[in-house]
Amino acid sequence: MAAYGRKHLAGAAADLCATLALSRQQAFAESPRKVKLYCNTAAGYFVPYKGGASLKGKSISYSFSIQADYPGGWFSRGYFDMPSCHLERYGICTTQDGTSVGWEGNLSVSALGLSGGYCIPFGRLSAFLCAGGGMAFYATPSAVKGEGIATISMDSRAALQYNASAGLDYRISEKISMYVETQWSSTFGKEDSMDVRLRGCAFLFGIKTPLW
Numbered sequence: 698m699a700a701y702g703r704k705h706l707a708g709a710a711a712d713l714c715a716t717l718a719l720s721r722q723q724a725f726a727e728s729p730r731k732v733k734l735y736c737n738t739a740a741g742y743f744v745p746y747k748g749g750a751s752l753k754g755k756s757i758s759y760s761f762s763i764q765a766d767y768p769g770g771w772f773s774r775g776y777f778d779m780p781s782c783h784l785e786r787y788g789i790c791t792t793q794d795g796t797s798v799g800w801e802g803n804l805s806v807s808a809l810g811l812s813g814g815y816c817i818p819f820g821r822l823s824a825f826l827c828a829g830g831g832m833a834f835y836a837t838p839s840a841v842k843g844e845g846i847a848t849i850s851m852d853s854r855a856a857l858q859y860n861a862s863a864g865l866d867y868r869i870s871e872k873i874s875m876y877v878e879t880q881w882s883s884t885f886g887k888e889d890s891m892d893v894r895l896r897g898c899a900f901l902f903g904i905k906t907p908l909w
Contacts, residue, residue, distance in 0.1 A: 731768070732765055732766065732767055732768075733765070733766045733907065734763065734764070734765055734766075734907065734908040734909070735763070735764045735765075735766065735905050735906060735907055735908060736761075736762075736763060736764075736905070736906050736907075736908055737760070737761065737762040737763075737764055737774070737876075737903055737904075737905050738760075738761055738903055738904055739759070739760040739761075739876075739878065739901040739902060739903025739904075740757065740758065740759050740760070740901065740902065740903070741757075741758055741760075741899055741900045741901035741902055742755045742756070742757065742758060742899065742900050743755060743756055743757070743758035743780035743781065743782060743897055743898070743899045744897055744898050744899075744900070745782045745895075745896065745897035746883075746896040746897050746898070755782070756780075756781045756782050756783065756803070757781065758778070758779065758780040758781065758899040758901065759778070759779040759780075760776065760777075760778045760779070760878075760880075760899070760901055760903065761776070761777045761778075762774040762775060762776040762777065763775045763908070764905070770815050770816050770817060770818070771813070771814070771815055772813070772814055772815070772816060772825075772827075773811065773812070773813045773814075774811065774812045774813070774814075774827065774829065775810075775811055776808070776809070776810055776811070776812060776829070776831070777807070777808070777809055778806075778807075778808040778860075778880075778882070778899075779805065779806065779807055779808070780806050780808070780882070780895075780897065780899055781803055781804060781805045781806065782803075782804055782895075782897065783803060783804070784803070784804040784837075784893065804835060804836075804837075804893070804895075805835065806833055806834070806835045806895055807833070807834045807835070808831060808832065808833040808834070808858050808882070809831050809832055809834075810829055810830050810831015810832065810858065810860075811829050811830070811831060812827050812828060812829020812830070812860065812862075813827065813828070813829060814826050814827030814828065814862075816866065821867055821868045821869075822865065822866070822867050822868075823865070823866040823867075823868070824863075824864075824865055824866075825863070825864055825865075825866060826861075826862070826863050827861070827862045827863075827864075828859075828860065828861040828862070829859070829860060830857065830858060830859040830860065831857075831858055832855055832856070832857060832858060833855070833856050833857075833858040833884050833895060834853070834854070834855050835853075835854055835856075835893075835895065836852060836853050836854065837852055837854055837893050856884040856885060856895070857884065857885045858882060858883065858884045858885070858895075859882070859883060859885070860880055860881060860882035860883075861880070861881050862878050862879060862880035862881070863878070863879055864876055864877055864878030864879065864901075865877055866905065871907075872906060872907065873904060873905070873906050874904070874905040874906075875902075875903070875904055875905070876902075876903050876904075876905055877900075877901065877902055877903075878899075878900075878901045878903065879898060879899070879900055879901075880898065880899045880901065881897075881898050882895075882896070882897065882898075882899065883895065883896040883897075884896070
């Protein structure tokens with residue numbers, strides 16, 4: 698009986714794998730064998746990684762991208778992401794009278810780059826993975842010392858950025874799809890008194906529409 702049960706279970710698993718593979722083949726077969734362009738628009742929450750102890754709380758994140766879908770499930774994106782978070786920096790400098798100068802406020806980031814990925818369709822639903830990189834542009838506070846005083850200024854900075862994401866896409870019709878995506882992103886570099894390493898995870902809900 699045990700041998701029969703194992704054989705039955707193995708047969709059921711094989712049937713499931715065959716069904717998923719056939720569904721995937723049919724989904725690719727139904728789509729025209731050419732490149733399609735889409736516009737992705739998403740919004741959600743960005744939750745910073747608190748390893749640096751200066752990024753606090755979650756805040757709104759926006760993401761825009763132009764996506765090219767290729768035959769076989771591959772795709773590429775040109776993206777423009779705008780995460781933001783609360784930044785606290787204390788002890789930026791000390792004035793002549795011994796007063797410690799700090800700053801806190803909202804830190805907005807603009808990130809431009811390219812990414813590529815692969816999707817696995819199951820009928821109207823598709824699962825996808827994506828990774829890429831580009832440049833992140835932001836401003837961090839610094840202090841300009843004077844006669845016993847210190848003035849806070851915002852210095853523009855640019856850093857290399859990389860990201861990786863996973864998500865699910867649901868095709869409502871030929872003209873519109875909805876998707877959810879979890880994206881981890883980070884800038885390269887070391888956090889110090891003059892700079893911030895921007896790391897965190899964005900949880901996005903978006904709409905995908907064809908460009909034509």
